[in-house]
Amino acid sequence: MDAVIIAAGFGSRLRDLSDSKPLTPVAGIPLIELGVLQARAAGVERVTVVTGHEAARVEQFLADLSRRTGVEVHAQRVADWSQPNGFSVIAGANRVAQMGGSDFLLMMADHIFSAEILSRLAQVGAPDRGVTLATDLRVDSPLVDPDDATWVKTDGHGRITAIGKHLTDYDVVDCGAFLATPELPEAIAAAISAGKPGSLSDGMQALADKGRAATMEIAGAWWLDVDDPRAHALAEAEAPSRLVLLYR
Template identity: 80%
Template sequence: MDAVIIAAGYGSRLRDLSDSKPLTPVCGVPLIELGVRQAHAAGARRVTVVTGHEAARVESFLADLAQRSGIPILAERVSDWSRPNGFSVIAGAARVAQAGGRDFLLMMADHIFSAEILHRLAREGGSDRGVTLAIDRRVDNPLVDPDDATWVRTDEQGRIRAIGKTISPYDAVDCGAFLCTPELPEAIAEAIAAGAAGSLSDGMQRLADKGRAATMEIAGAWWLDVDDPRAHALAEAQAPGQLAALYG
């Protein structure tokens, strides 16, 4: 299994702390290193990181990380990192395919997780789905920023009916971790061809409309989107206890 980590964006909400979100340290360890190590611990044999803003710096760091960790890391640079994140998913999936892979864990560079989430998610595949999304049913989770969250509405079987930042009603929050088949980048490309902007959620909604978007409930496990100074302070306080094996 492969992993793809999206690390191309500008990271405007963390600019007061760092000019590169993927290289922003949490207790001395850059977010992108935490992501790579989390993916590897969950069973990913190879990690593709999609770069864009500050790409040269991030790619230099990744080359050093690959050497000292022994984890195979590929960098895939997008030409226009201002475009929606679905374009990064398409680019990352194409690199996975070029390297001989197929299904992959998909993560955002600014999300960190307790080990059980990715470990379970990596084993959630099946022929009845094109993607599986980790969801948190705690819609009032104090670690979640409601103004920035991506919300999810599910059906009686736990399949996604709707996903997006402005949907209502909703019954879960998107945790930012996915187990993907090639159906997801294909769905994003289809959405773009039909006139959508090209976000990851555009592709997810297209798969949901086909009944191909499943979920995995995290059952109270810890996760955090480190997207602004408040979340970064929470990560500094909580991550070492939650990610002890990674901090080693």
């Protein structure tokens, strides 16, 4: 199984703590390394990290990470990191395809997950879907930032009908982890061609409109979007007891 971790953005809300979001430490471990750790614990054999802002620093770290851990980690630099995150998804998926892969776990560098979420997600692929999104019913959880969350409306049977940051009618929240097939980058590319900005949500909505976007409810498992100092403090307090912090 491949994983793609999106780590290209600027990370403006964490600038007071770090000038590189992927290299921001939590429990003494950079966020991007925590992502690789959890992916490895979930059975991922190869990780592609899409870089952009501070790319040279992040790529140097990734090369060292791969050497010292034995995890196969590849960097794929996106052409313009200021573009919407769908461009990073396309870049990462293209690298996976070049290496002979197909489906992949898709993660955001600033989201951290208990390994069980990723382990379960890696097993839920099926011919009737082009993407599966990990979602949480706990929309009022204190761990969720309502000003930055991506909200999801489902049909009540595990299929996405609408997704976006500005939804007012929703029943679950996007956890930032996906099991993607090549249909997802293809849908993003088609959305761009149709004049959309090119966000990941643009591709997700396109697949939802075709009935090809499913959800996996995480059933109370732990996750956190480490996007600002408040969330970082929560991560510092909880990550050591929630995450795999050793390679195995």
